[in-house]
Each structure stands twice: as C-alpha cells, then as structure tokens.
Amino acid sequence: MKILVCISSVPDTTSKINFTADKSAFDKNGIQWVINPLDEFALTKAVKLQESQGATVTVINVGDIATEPVIRKALAIGANDAVRVNLDPKDSYSTAKEIAAVAQNGGYDLILCGKESIDYNGGSVPGMVAQLLNQPFVNASVGLDVNGSEATAVREIEGGKETISVKLPAVIAGQKGLVDEKDLIIPNMRGIMSARTKPLQVVEPTSSEVKVQGVSYDSVPPRAAVKMVSPDNLDELVRLLHEEAKVI
Amino acid sequence: MAVFVYAENINGVYKKAAFEAVSYAKAVADQAGDTVTAISVNPTDSSDLLYKYGASNVINIKDEGLKSFSAKAFAQAVSEVADGNIIIFPHTTDASSVAPMLAIMKNYSLITNVLEAPESLSPFQVKRRAFSGKGFMHAKAEGTGVIVTVSQNAFGVKENAASGSEEVKNLSVANEDTKVVSHEQSSGKLDLKEAEVVVSAGRGMKGPENWGMIEDLANVLGAATACSKPVSDIGWRPHTEHVGQTGKAISPNLYIAVGISGAIQHLAGVNSSKTIVVINSDPEAPFFKSADYGVVGDAFQIIPALTEKIKAIKG
Numbered sequence: 322m323k324i325l326v327c328i329s330s331v332p333d334t335t336s337k338i339n340f341t342a343d344k345s346a347f348d349k350n351g352i353q354w355v356i357n358p359l360d361e362f363a364l365t366k367a368v369k370l371q372e373s374q375g376a377t378v379t380v381i382n383v384g385d386i387a388t389e390p391v392i393r394k395a396l397a398i399g400a401n402d403a404v405r406v407n408l409d410p411k412d413s414y415s416t417a418k419e420i421a422a423v424a425q426n427g428g429y430d431l432i433l434c435g436k437e438s439i440d441y442n443g444g445s446v447p448g449m450v451a452q453l454l455n456q457p458f459v460n461a462s463v464g465l466d467v468n469g470s471e472a473t474a475v476r477e478i479e480g481g482k483e484t485i486s487v488k489l490p491a492v493i494a495g496q497k498g499l500v501d502e503k504d505l506i507i508p509n510m511r512g513i514m515s516a517r518t519k520p521l522q523v524v525e526p527t528s529s530e531v532k533v534q535g536v537s538y539d540s541v542p543p544r545a546a547v548k549m550v551s552p553d554n555l556d557e558l559v560r561l562l563h564e565e566a567k568v569i
Numbered sequence: 570m571a572v573f574v575y576a577e578n579i580n581g582v583y584k585k586a587a588f589e590a591v592s593y594a595k596a597v598a599d600q601a602g603d604t605v606t607a608i609s610v611n612p613t614d615s616s617d618l619l620y621k622y623g624a625s626n627v628i629n630i631k632d633e634g635l636k637s638f639s640a641k642a643f644a645q646a647v648s649e650v651a652d653g654n655i656i657i658f659p660h661t662t663d664a665s666s667v668a669p670m671l672a673i674m675k676n677y678s679l680i681t682n683v684l685e686a687p688e689s690l691s692p693f694q695v696k697r698r699a700f701s702g703k704g705f706m707h708a709k710a711e712g713t714g715v716i717v718t719v720s721q722n723a724f725g726v727k728e729n730a731a732s733g734s735e736e737v738k739n740l741s742v743a744n745e746d747t748k749v750v751s752h753e754q755s756s757g758k759l760d761l762k763e764a765e766v767v768v769s770a771g772r773g774m775k776g777p778e779n780w781g782m783i784e785d786l787a788n789v790l791g792a793a794t795a796c797s798k799p800v801s802d803i804g805w806r807p808h809t810e811h812v813g814q815t816g817k818a819i820s821p822n823l824y825i826a827v828g829i830s831g832a833i834q835h836l837a838g839v840n841s842s843k844t845i846v847v848i849n850s851d852p853e854a855p856f857f858k859s860a861d862y863g864v865v866g867d868a869f870q871i872i873p874a875l876t877e878k879i880k881a882i883k884g
C-alpha cells in the first residue's frame with residue numbers, strides 16, 4: 322500500500338501573528354515553523370499503517386526551500402521519502418492542484434491530510450485534491466482502518482460520529498482523534514539521522530493559477546480592559562452579564 | 570448574479586447554521602439586486618422556515634441515494650441544481666466537506682470561514698477568519714464564480730421574510746464510493762459550534778468527577794460545554810469538546826472559562842466570542858488579559874454559587 326501524506330509548514334502555535342506595515346502580508350520575521358498540528362495526526366496514522374501493513378509513506382509539501390526543515394522532521398517521524406513542489410503557495414486551489422498533479426501518477430492508495438492548516442484555515446485542500454483526482458473524500462476523520470482495497474473511517478459530525486466505508490483510493494482528512502495525542506511520534510536521534518539521507522525530491526510546479534488572493538490582513542482588535550468582580554459579589558457579575566453585556 | 574445557498578439539515582431538520590447561511594445569502598442578494606435560491610437535500614422541514622430569512626425559491630432535492638452523507642455525491646447534487654455564480658454554504662463539518670469538491674466541479678473560487686457581508690461583489694471580496702482567530706484576511710476571488718462558507722455565529726441569523734416558492738428536483742446521483750456503516754447522534758446535546766453560550770473548563774477542575782458543576786451551570790444557561798486541550802488529552806472529556814487552535818473554533822455570545830489558564834493556543838479558538846468571563850484562582854492567569862469580566866477565586870466555590878444566582882434570575 323502506498324500512502325501520500327500532505328503536510329503544511331505553519332507558524333508554531335505559540336507565534337504572535339503580525340502583518341507587514343502595509344498589511345499586505347503575514348510578517349514571517351522571527352517565526353518558528355512546524356508541521357501543521359492536524360497534519361501530524363495524519364502523518365502518525367500513516368506511520369502506524371506502515372508498521373502494521375507494510376505501507377510506504379511519502380510526504381508531500383508545496384512550498385519553497387524554507388520548508389525543508391519541516392519536511393525533514395516528517396521524514397524523522399518515519400515517512401520513507403518526500404516530495405517538495407517548489408512553489409510558495411498562494412491559495413488552497415494552487416496547493417491542491419500541485420498535490421493532485423504529483424498524486425496523479427503516483428498510484429497512491431490513500432492520501433491523508435489534516436483537515437485544515439492553522440495558518441490560513443482554508444480547510445479546502447483535501448476536498449479539492451479528492452475532486453481533482455475524482456476520488457471519494459472523508460473529512461474530519463477521528464478514526465481509520467484499512468483493509469485491502471477498502472478503508473473504514475470514522476468522522477466527527479455535529480453532536481456525534483459516523484462510520485463510513487470507503488473504496489480506495491481515497492482522500493481522508495484527519496484531526497485529533499485519528500491517533501491519540503500520546504501516540505504522536507517525537508523523532509528520536511536515529512530518526513533524525515536517517516531523515517538526512519532519505520530521498521527528498523524537488524519538482525517544479527505545473528501551473529501558477531490562483532483563485533483567491535489575500536488582499537490585506539488585520540490583527541484582532543484588543544478587548545477593553547477586564548472588569549474584575551469580587552468572588553463575594555457574584556450578584557454584581559450576574560447584573561453585569563444581564564444588564565451591561567446583555568448575554569443572559 | 571443569482572445567489573444560491575445550501576440549507577443544511579440534519580435528518581431533515583434545518584440547522585441554525587442553515588438559517589444563518591440564508592440570512593447571509595439574502596444580504597449578498599440585496600447587494601447584487603437579485604434573489605436567493607436555497608437548496609436542500611431531502612428536507613422534512615417546511616420551506617417556510619427558509620422564506621423567513623429571505624429565500625424566495627427553495628429547491629428540494631429528493632434522492633434516496635443521498636439519505637446518508639457523502640461529500641462527493643452531495644457536491645454532485647448541488648452542482649446539478651446551483652446555476653448561479655454565487656453559492657453560499659455554512660461552515661459546518663458537512664458543508665465544508667462539500668464546498669471544496671463543488672469548487673473544483675464548477676471551477677469557482679472558494680473562500681471559507683467568512684465573517685461579514687462582502688466588501689465588494691465584483692471582484693468578490695470579503696473578510697475571513699485566518700491564523701486560527703489571531704488575524705483576519707480580506708480575500709478576493711478571481712474569476713466570476715465564487716463559493717463561500719460562512720463561519721458559524723459570525724454573521725448571525727436575521728429574519729427578513731420573502732414570499733417564496735418551492736420546487737422539487739428528483740435526482741439519482743451515483744453514490745458508490747462511500748457507504749455509511751453506522752451513525753451515532755447523541756440526542757439532546759447542544760451543538761458546541763452553534764451554541765450562543767458556552768461554559769468551558771480546564772485543568773483547574775482537577776478531575777472528571779468535578780464536571781457536574783460545570784454541567785449544572787451550562788444547564789441553567791442553556792449552554793454547551795467545552796474544555797481545554799489537556800483536559801481532552803487526558804480523557805476527562807471527549808475530544809469533541811476541545812476548543813482552541815487545534816480544536817474547535819467557536820464564537821458564542823458568552824464564553825465562560827473556568828480554571829483555564831488562557832494559553833495562546835486556547836485563546837486562538839475562543840477570542841472571537843462576544844463576551845468572555847474568566848474564573849481562575851490565579852490573579853496572574855493570562856486569560857484575564859483577554860476577558861471582559863474576571864473573578865479571581867476558587868471555582869469549586871464560585872461555580873455552584875453562580876449557578877444558584879443565575880437560576881434565581883432566570884426563575
């Protein structure tokens with residue numbers, strides 16, 4: 322079985338988000354880059370399938386050379402090899418097109434993604450890849466088993482869960498729950514050393530078409546100063562919520 | 570510029586998110602000088618519910634094959650009936666699975682997590698959530714067709730009655746690639762993303778056995794419950810309740826955070842709540858900086874007392 326895992330390189334979760342002075346772009350100064358946390362669930366799941374079913378795991382990232390440390394980290398976690406499409410992606414569509422172009426001839430049985438990236442929060446790449454490849458798609462997956470040419474995925478729905486059987490090849494977008502948090506793999510020294518020599522293929526993009534442009538960005542306006550209420554005067558809190566904030 | 574909107578239902582019953590999406594579509598249609606056509610798959614609810622928010626046509630897709638959900642088959646069905654150049658979806662789990670597939674089928678631009686009415690229609694430009702709530706992006710669509718997903722609880726539900734008519738479309742979309750094996754819906758629980766009030770608790774609660782008081786407070790407020798990430802990692806609460814950068818992003822009218830420190834990853838998912846109340850024993854807890862109202866004290870004393878006081882005024 323061949324698995325392709327899509328990973329996105331995103332600002333570390335503790336990053337303060339700033340924009341350039343003219344507000345036209347995200348300010349990358351001083352940012353640490355990590356594997357998108359939701360992609361880490363997908364990657365760990367793939368490595369588990371590699372162990373249990375002898376699958377091979379290829380990671381793919383659409384990004385410029387600056388994303389290579391993050392790709393090496395994915396290799397250290399256990400992927401067999403990697404592909405980087407040499408394009409600083411401008412929107413979900415261009416990202417999805419490049420992933421689909423690589424997947425097209427790769428003969429992958431399963432494409433795993435995180436359900437959204439924590440930077441631009443598009444949540445669109447996995448579904449777009451599925452449609453570009455004309456494959457079935459299961460989103461927000463919190464469980465996955467593979468059995469021959471079929472997978473059983475559990476997906477989260479509002480107020481419940483649904484178990485779905487899917488014919489492979491398919492695209493599955495995962496989130497927390499796809500594997501347990503405690504099972505996320507922290508690369509060890511051996512993994513890090515071997516990642517240095519694992520194949521990382523760089524391919525050029527197939528097109529430069531973009532469908533959505535980020536025109537400008539704003540920071541979140543600060544909240545007014547907090548009003549502190551004494552724990553001995555909860556009547557006051559109730560009054561404020563009722564009369565001032567009008568939320569109860 | 571015909572405006573179409575996907576009115577999502579669960580087991581035939583329209584979701585609040587559907588009314589919000591129709592309300593949004595109506596605002597877009599007013600800007601465009603056109604009308605709203607709502608699309609629904611196998612609804613049992615009356616179309617009157619959609620006219621109330623401004624839909625003037627409702628297309629009810631009848632398809633036995635779509636009794637259970639498949640992102641691809643639903644996208645195919647919507648694609649067959651939505652022949653406008655603006656298509657609105659709510660940003661629910663199902664709709665945000667359908668929208669990207671539809672965008673490829675139609676070769677339209679897709680802008681997700683939209684917060685406000687468009688800033689311009691041609692080109693289509695709109696403010697959206699980005700950086701997990703740590704920033705906003707003004708996104709512009711290229712080309713003429715656009716699909717948007719509207720972030721839940723952002724635009725709001727707005728009554729705006731139109732007189733409408735209903736049309737039934739019988740489709741039989743092929744749905745062979747996926748099959749729903751089982752479906753579990755926990756009844757009676759408020760949906761966290763739709764809830765207008767959320768009571769959330771963190772590691773400060775010490776253990777799962779102490780959640781009764783959080784649920785009591787939620788009950789008197791008609792609220793949904795949520796939690797911080799470590800709480801769901803340890804298994805005190807189901808991970809479906811985890812809010813934040815790697816959990817659910819929510820924007821209720823009132824968010825009450827009990828025994829939660831207010832780490833940046835937690836704030837990312839909740840700071841678009843309209844009013845935030847923080848209850849924490851540590852006066853230095855970072856969450857106070859992002860709160861509207863704060864109480865320094867022991868949650869084990871404050872929560873039961875607060876519950877009684879709210880019960881009294883709700884009387």
Ligand SMILES: Cc1cc2nc3c(=O)[nH]c(=O)nc-3n(C[C@H](O)[C@H](O)[C@H](O)COP(=O)(O)OP(=O)(O)OC[C@H]3O[C@@H](n4cnc5c(N)ncnc54)[C@H](O)[C@@H]3O)c2cc1C
Binds near residue numbers: 812850
């Ligand atoms: C990659 C990554 C992603 C993450 N994503 C998320 C996310 O999506 N959501 C999230 O929540 N976190 C996330 N985190 C974790 C985050 O950094 C914090 O660790 C977490 O939010 C802390 O949870 P907490 O506030 O419940 O616990 P703690 O940090 O342990 O804080 C407990 C709080 O309870 C207070 N307290 C203790 N006893 C009482 C009492 N009796 N009465 C009142 N208050 C009391 C304490 O003063 C303290 O402020 C992420 C971390 C990483 C590394």
